[in-house]
Amino acid sequence: MAMSVGSDSTSEDEGIVDINTTPLIDVMLVLLIMLIITLPLQTHSVALDLPQGNPPPSTTLPQVVTVGIDFDNSITWNGQPVTSEDDLQAHFINAAHQPDQPEMHIDPNRLADYKTVAHVLADAQRLGILKLGIVGQDQYMEGQ
Numbered sequence: 482m483a484m485s486v487g488s489d490s491t492s493e494d495e496g497i498v499d500i501n502t503t504p505l506i507d508v509m510l511v512l513l514i515m516l517i518i519t520l521p522l523q524t525h526s527v528a529l530d531l532p533q534g535n536p537p538p539s540t541t542l543p544q545v546v547t548v549g550i551d552f553d554n555s556i557t558w559n560g561q562p563v564t565s566e567d568d569l570q571a572h573f574i575n576a577a578h579q580p581d582q583p584e585m586h587i588d589p590n591r592l593a594d595y596k597t598v599a600h601v602l603a604d605a606q607r608l609g610i611l612k613l614g615i616v617g618q619d620q621y622m623e624g625q
Contacts, residue, residue, distance in 0.1 A: 544583035546576060547616075548601060552592035556601065570604060577609035585610050588617040 549557040556563040563569045589598045
């Protein structure tokens, strides 16, 4: 084995010029840990007054009004025929001004025009009916 004697690219007088990053990383980790510890905990909470226990069951059944729309676009109010648009609007206004507003069940026939159903729904909403639903959807199910 031969020993290399001669011209080296670095001599013994020159030092290693690379920076030792280990102390720098240690200092940065200590600073990061101190920052995490000193930050206050962020709690995002909203104070709510929730009821305790189960609510009492309702003693009265809600009043239900069924508005039927037949295949020939004739409208009925609880089975009684509605003769005009003014008559239907009067029924909606009377129901909307009751202290305990009844539930409106709209029961359209599958052959009724969409225009008529949409018109009845729009009138109900415009005149202040809040409890409104469409029933009788089982006639639209396939396989029946």
